[in-house]
Amino acid sequence: MDQQSEQADGMKIYRRLLSYVFPYWKVFILAVLGMIVFGSTDAAFAAIMKLITGAGFVDKDPQTIRWIPFMIIGLFIIRVIAGFFSSYGMSWIARNVIKTLRANMFDQMLRLPVTYFETSSSGVLLSKLLYDVEQVATASSQAITILIRDTITIIALMAWMFYISWSLTIIFLILAPILALIIVFVSKRFRKLAKRIQSSMGSISHVSEEAIEGQRVIKIFGGQEYEARQFAKVNEYNRNQTMKIAATTAISTPLVQLIVAIAFAVIVYLATMPGLREIIGVDTFVSFMMAMLMLMQPIRRLTSVNALLQQGIAAAQSVFDFVDMEQEKDIEGQDITSIKGDIIFEHVNFSYNKDKAKVLDDVNLQIKAGESVAFVGRSGAGKTTLVSLIPRFYELTEGRVTLDGIDLCNIKMSSLRSQIALVSQHVTLFNDTIGHNIAYGALDTATEDDVIQAAKMAHAMEFIEQMPEGLKTQVGEDGVLLSGGQRQRLAIARAILKNAPILILDEATSALDNESERYIQQALNELMKNRTTLVIAHRLSTIERVDKIVVMDQGKIVEQGSHQALLERDDIYAKLYKLQFQENNQITRGDS
Numbered sequence: 001m002d003q004q005s006e007q008a009d010g011m012k013i014y015r016r017l018l019s020y021v022f023p024y025w026k027v028f029i030l031a032v033l034g035m036i037v038f039g040s041t042d043a044a045f046a047a048i049m050k051l052i053t054g055a056g057f058v059d060k061d062p063q064t065i066r067w068i069p070f071m072i073i074g075l076f077i078i079r080v081i082a083g084f085f086s087s088y089g090m091s092w093i094a095r096n097v098i099k100t101l102r103a104n105m106f107d108q109m110l111r112l113p114v115t116y117f118e119t120s121s122s123g124v125l126l127s128k129l130l131y132d133v134e135q136v137a138t139a140s141s142q143a144i145t146i147l148i149r150d151t152i153t154i155i156a157l158m159a160w161m162f163y164i165s166w167s168l169t170i171i172f173l174i175l176a177p178i179l180a181l182i183i184v185f186v187s188k189r190f191r192k193l194a195k196r197i198q199s200s201m202g203s204i205s206h207v208s209e210e211a212i213e214g215q216r217v218i219k220i221f222g223g224q225e226y227e228a229r230q231f232a233k234v235n236e237y238n239r240n241q242t243m244k245i246a247a248t249t250a251i252s253t254p255l256v257q258l259i260v261a262i263a264f265a266v267i268v269y270l271a272t273m274p275g276l277r278e279i280i281g282v283d284t285f286v287s288f289m290m291a292m293l294m295l296m297q298p299i300r301r302l303t304s305v306n307a308l309l310q311q312g313i314a315a316a317q318s319v320f321d322f323v324d325m326e327q328e329k330d331i332e333g334q335d336i337t338s339i340k341g342d343i344i345f346e347h348v349n350f351s352y353n354k355d356k357a358k359v360l361d362d363v364n365l366q367i368k369a370g371e372s373v374a375f376v377g378r379s380g381a382g383k384t385t386l387v388s389l390i391p392r393f394y395e396l397t398e399g400r401v402t403l404d405g406i407d408l409c410n411i412k413m414s415s416l417r418s419q420i421a422l423v424s425q426h427v428t429l430f431n432d433t434i435g436h437n438i439a440y441g442a443l444d445t446a447t448e449d450d451v452i453q454a455a456k457m458a459h460a461m462e463f464i465e466q467m468p469e470g471l472k473t474q475v476g477e478d479g480v481l482l483s484g485g486q487r488q489r490l491a492i493a494r495a496i497l498k499n500a501p502i503l504i505l506d507e508a509t510s511a512l513d514n515e516s517e518r519y520i521q522q523a524l525n526e527l528m529k530n531r532t533t534l535v536i537a538h539r540l541s542t543i544e545r546v547d548k549i550v551v552m553d554q555g556k557i558v559e560q561g562s563h564q565a566l567l568e569r570d571d572i573y574a575k576l577y578k579l580q581f582q583e584n585n586q587i588t589r590g591d592s
Contacts (some may be wrong), residue, residue: 009317015314017136020097021048033146037082039152043160044075050287052165073141086145089305094141101133104323111327114393115352116326124204125210127302128322135315138308146305148391157291157298164284171270172263172292191439200238245311264292329395330413339419340369340402341501341532343390348399350385350555359385361555363399367548372528374535374543377552383536386552390534391420400450421495427487434464435471437479438493450497457527458493460486496527506536540577549573 021028052068105128162169211227268289344367350360360382367373375383388394389401392408401408408416429437438454439446451471455461463486467473479487495503505524521542537543544563551559551566551573559566559573566573 013313013316013320016320017097017312019092019469020100024093024096027089027093028285031086031093031145034082034085035145035149036088036152038079038086039149039154039298040156041079041082042298043073043156043291045072045084046157046160046287046291046294048072048075049290050283053283053286072260078556086149088093090145094137098133098137101136101319101323102129105133105319108325108327109321112325113328113395114388116325124203124288124339125322127204128318132315133320135311136319143305143308143312146301147309150302150305153298154295161288161291165288166265168270168288171267174263185378196241200234200241203234204231207234258587264289267292302411328392328413333410333412333415334406335412335415336403336406336419337502338416341367342369342402342404343367343502343532344402345386345389346400346402348386348389348401349397350389350394351397358397359555363555363557363558364552365557367530367532369404370530371548372533372535372546373548373550374537374546375550375552376537376543376573377542381552382555383552384506385536389418390502390504391422399457419500420502420504421436421498421500422504423488423491423495423506424504427479427491429475429482429487429490431477433472434467434468434475434490437475437490438471440494442497446497451493452494454497455490457496458489459522460489460493463489472541492524494526501531503531503533504536507538531590540573540580549575 001016021061048068048071057126109125109129134308158169161172207227207230211231259336345363345365348360349358351358363382363386368523375387377383385394389396390403390408392413396409402421403411403416432442435448435451436443438451438460448471455464455471464470464473475481475487475490479490482490525535525545533546535546543549548560549563549566550557559569559571561569567577
């Protein structure tokens, strides 16, 4: 039952894969016609061999002999044309299918929830996007071409064999069930091994990605040997699984050929027996044997193509599983064009998993429009999670969050996020120009003057003007060509340009030196005017002037008030502040 279910799933996946071929049905029909013509030429050549033997060598008919060379040349011209249309047509379809699949996967990647990326390796994701899709390309082009073309070839040759000697053909067909059993067994094994290889490719990508991103840490801490061992482990597993496929192919293909050879030998023996020798003519025997010999190649390819087909099906399953993953939940909700910025958290509870403890526990908080609120607390207190509920990076477990009295769940997600600007501790810059990174999200509407103004407010023009190409300077992958402070200022300029009524600052000045921080703090103070600003802070010295400080501990709000009021209360916030103040003094004395 499991085997039948697996085969049914395989057919279901392949039918879905073929649905991507349907938009190109005209080219597909042309390619299939080419395959039919190509497959029929082998049987036609076997028929010509009968004509050569009978009319040429037995009857010695000069009229027929004269036409045979032209027939052979004509046949192979047709074969070349048909082969081109079938191979090129299927390759054209395959690359279009791959383009569509990759576009679907990339579109899906952009719409998956934040939680997916927090629990999945980007290396595995890239392996799906690159390696798995290429395996699908093989299944949708090369495998289909071999399947159709060689099946037509076998049918045409078998039909010709049956036409010239049905008795010998039946003997050959007796061995067909044995071939079928071998192919079924091999198919199951290929599918299992193909899935393991895809998993191993994801592991290779993951380990390689970590080594690339963490190369400085690896060098400093002498992790080269450890990383080499980690890579060797996944690399060896990949080699081992690939060799198992090679071994299965190496055994199955010759085994099928051996069975065909046995049938060939039996037929030769029977055909040369006195009883049949008189019935079967020389021309019939030669043509029949030629047809049998020509069967060997398509049968061998059909046996080999099974590996490609099963790898393609396994890869397609991986791709479709990814495409079918649940996207961020959104509704055709309310569009908001202008908001004041009143935010209210009402009995908010949140956990990343039902089996895990609450990250937020009955949080109630009101933030007035234009108010600046800082969230502080120990690591893991729930600060970032709470603020992440506003742009709906996470969905609530219980309770609700409202914006200007509207439940966030009733606001269209794109509309909601258009009202929010974000500057995070880990700055994301794209491998593009400085100007495009500042204007990201508004490339069609932002003018160069807008970009320059935003850069000036973020005190970024000071270093941009020193660049050889100014705003057109390429920043490199993830801004690698810029310092940490420069990257942070570009991120702040991006937020300034967006001019959103809600501003989220997640340690926005953490990567800056003292001088840069003073400039940026001035820009942020200007930016925060008339905006609802939520600041996630670890350095308490940067939030002394905010309207309200919310102190969190173990997912709960334990204190809230102004900086001065909380110091006078002399509780959790006051202790955190004094601790940081003492640490800063020790660092300062150490520097001096």
